[in-house]
Amino acid sequence: MTLPLRAHRAHQTLQSDTDWSWLSQWRSQAWSTFADTPWPTRKTEDFKYTPLKSLTNTDWELPTGSAKGTGRGVEFENWPRTVLTLIDGRLTDHDELPEGVTVKLLSKASAEDRVRFEQRLEAGLADNKQLFSLVNQALLSEVVWIEIAANQQLEKPLHINQIISSGAQQRVIPVRVLVDVANSARATLVETFSSEADGPVFINPITELMLADNARLTHYHLLMEQGDVRHLGAVQAQLGAYANLNAFHMALGGVLKRKDITVYHRGSGAELNLNGVYLPRGKEHIDYHTCLEHEVPHCTSQEVFRGIIGDQAKAVFNGRIHIHKDAQKTLAQLSNKNLLTSHQAEVDTKPELEIYADDVKCAHGATISQLEQKSLFYFLARGISRPEAEVMLSFGFINELLEGLEDEPVRLLLRPVLANLFAKEDIWARHLL
Amino acid sequence: MSEHIEEYLKSEYSAGWVTDVESLTIPPGLNEDVVRLISAKKEEPEWMLEWRLKAFRSWLEMTEPQWAHVKYPKPDFQALSYYSSPKSMEDRPKSLDEVDPELLRTYEKLGIPVHEQEVLAGVAVDMVFDSVSVGTTFRAKLKEAGVIFCSISEAVHEYPELVKKYLGSVVPQKDNFYAALNSAVFSDGSFVYIPKGVRCPMELSTYFRINEAKTGQFERTLVIADEGSHVSYLEGCTAPMRDENQLHAAVVELVALDDAEIKYSTVQNWYPGDSEGKGGIFNFVTKRGLAHNRAKISWTQVETGSAVTWKYPSCILKGDDSIGEFYSVALTSNYQQADTGTKMIHLGKNTRSTIIAKGISAMKSENSYRGLVRMNPGAEGARNYTQCDSLLIGDQCGAHTFPYIESKNPTAVIEHEATTSKVSDDQLFLCQQRGIDAEKAVSMIVNGFCKEVFKELPMEFAVEAGKLLEVSLEGAVG
């Protein structure tokens, strides 16, 4: 069967290489659903503004052999972490795990673990209408399953350092990370993605966060890969009663990035803070689709996404808030602001409300504009040159979200990256560094 | 408290009676011969028939749109009749005096001024009954000012050059499934031309009435405001209560040439179906205006009727400094479904648009705002402001917002905001505690919610719209 996304050989190679019949079946089920799903066109609502042509002219292969490169990935200064390094979707190294944290790998599952994996994956949140969740399942070769035991308060953050190794081979990298935070446990999870590749890469990661009652998780999901990278993946989260998820997403360019973030409020009193920034330049394309599923009463969501789109780049934002029939007393708010800085750039945003309960407070707002003239003049009137004023104001627009981050080291990592991103010449960023 | 509101909502549709006139209705079904028959009945010139046939052939290739947030049984296009006219109209009455008084009584009963000496003398009316225009008032007076106001059928004969030039220029035949169907089988509707520099001396209005069973109404309206002219136009619509769904697929095209202004207001009160969701009009309408340099097009709509609404009055802001406005109140109750909003396409420099949309959903209804704001690369310095508010009454209904916002110009500014709220028990209690009964309180709250839109309506209609909402909400509180 010929599909626009050419990964069938990768799927078959995997299938011939396993004695785990459940897994093999699970994968082929996804493959056949995927094969039956029409390939998205401009008329497909979910991909209306995001063409997938950069995925279609390559025969995608799973990575083979041992990974090459520095294996460093993203590093934070002065921030003791428990680092798990994944190169091309394989766990290559990890620090000693703190008490109360267990990590299991699909590729090394014992007979006993296999049964648990089967149950966990089948009960998972992955949406099998989501095209790239299906691809992930059809090509699934590794799952990193992290469990944080009840009442554990992790002192150090867990850092999943995902690295795409160097080399010119055209690779598809499917990987799934499951993080289960048990009752009243508290943790910080940092996920970073970086690339050393020279050839075309298609990374297809899914992160699933299960927060049990009273669990608290601070989550950073930072897509720092640039260059010839396509990143199409999802983050799915489920919140139990009084659970609290504080999430920050960031995407720098790459050929194409698409992230579907879905949060299911399934226990009363759950709280979500979901923030994100996207910064495409050049001919890059970034697409965030967020969906907040309020299924039960008395939950809150605060969502803020901001983007700066320059050069010939394009950004897409779709923010859906869905209040189910019984989700009374929900508070949900979404703000999406965009700065468009070039005549060749484009931004398409669609905040959506779908509401089936009357006693709720929901609102969304979206803006697209350039830098405010009033602010720009304030800078000019103090002698600051126009390009420097523009860099500082652009930075400030994003920095408003960085200032809200709980962890200073993340801010320190991102500050120079952002400052330099906006400044075509270093000198314009000098007062930000 | 909410059960009181529901009680309040269970009101009677007051325009639901049938006029007893003999009608000539062509047999159900749709094919090229039907298109030819409609054209022949109107004694249309060859070019008009060709235009229809071209649209019909395109329609055959098209499929019904699926994207709207509405569910309904797909109409059987072969079971509908595409032309129905009161028999008395076959004799082509020359003036209103010759029109069957029973027909005119229909409009009188609906409160429409059919005699020129009546109180609302500031309004000229075109009355469309099923597929034909019954008559148009004040034609002579308007003619003095150079204003043409007649049925589109007459315009095809009397002003073929204008019709040829502008028909389909804003909504092309193939624009969408229902526009194509309309282009093939449209029966009557109004035609307006305001000459250069003329300010139309009175309000123009068309009143649409579907009477006959198992028919569809496919009206076509074309309004052309020549350079520097000004016109305010209103339309109203009603239909009898029937158990089956009836289709209304209209196309309205507005052309505002340089410096012209068109204000188009609609009070739509099609039969919405009964409290079980049975019957009612399917209202699938394409309305669009094209604004040239410094022109202004303003849509105001108050929607209380229809079982299913699918309607997006839009503006193409082609000329520099042109302005588009959309003010809307959409109220749904019982099992009504509305998917309505607007498109503002900014092409010219310094174009401006404003969207104020108020959705009120009650009982088991679904009310969606769907909008598009697009800034094309040439829309230097353009601005849009959008405010969508939803009011929910009861916990069985749905209120949705689907705004598409696209920009390709960094100097354009787009601001969009949406909120939802409910008529809260606290608000009701406060009113009651101050001696205002709950029914009045709901009506006050709803009217307050819609204030920004009502103030855009011409005065006579603002009063009517307020009353209409009150009637539609009647019995909700006790």
Next chain:
Amino acid sequence: MLKIDNLTAQVEDLTILNGLSLEVKPGEVHAIMGPNGAGKSTLGNVLAGRDGYTVTGGTVEFDGKNLFDLEAEERARAGIFLAFQYPVEIPGVSNMEFLKASVDAIRTARGEEPMSSMDFIKLARAKCKEVDLPQDFLKRGVNEGFSGGEKKRNELLQMMLLEPRLCILDETDSGLDIDALQVVAKGVNDLRSPDRGIIVVTHYQRLLDFIIPDYVHVLAKGRIVKSGDKSLALELEKHGYSWIDEEVA
């Protein structure tokens, strides 16, 4: 150093300044008073080079150069400082970053070395204390969440750091209580020097109790209709602006 001759200017096709002439020499303090809508704020904005203000006639020379040849940032670097009536809030950019960028730009223009970060922080902290702003102020966003008084003191702080040749204070007294007013007035008086000119634009005479002007001008209908010394301000206080209207008529 500033010579305005028969200046006319428009905002959105509306003529606001209509033949305004004024000369300010080094060391002088000029007060410009006038009723609302007289064009007081427009004057400051036109001199500082804000977009949206169109000069339709007349000339302005600053230190012998045609002011209108300079962009807004070039005017600031040449030493023109406008203290805004309503300073804009810029969340996300800290005061420290903003002030350092500004001071560096202006020092560079004067041919001076940029200050080291350490020196700058020390200086900024000291000035903060002088204008009675809390220390954490430097870390906060520019004017973000400031009260009216704090915003005005921030303007004064910038003026002290930048040491401009010509200060234009646009209704700096509006929204200030008496204590804040005295702080601001003291700051301005400290800046009085033989080589610096100051223009105080105000609606009320109150500020002039603390900053004693050398000249008082009345601006009405876009031009200066009466000039005098500080006693003119007192007269205005007593009789109001309608008296001027009558006189002009």
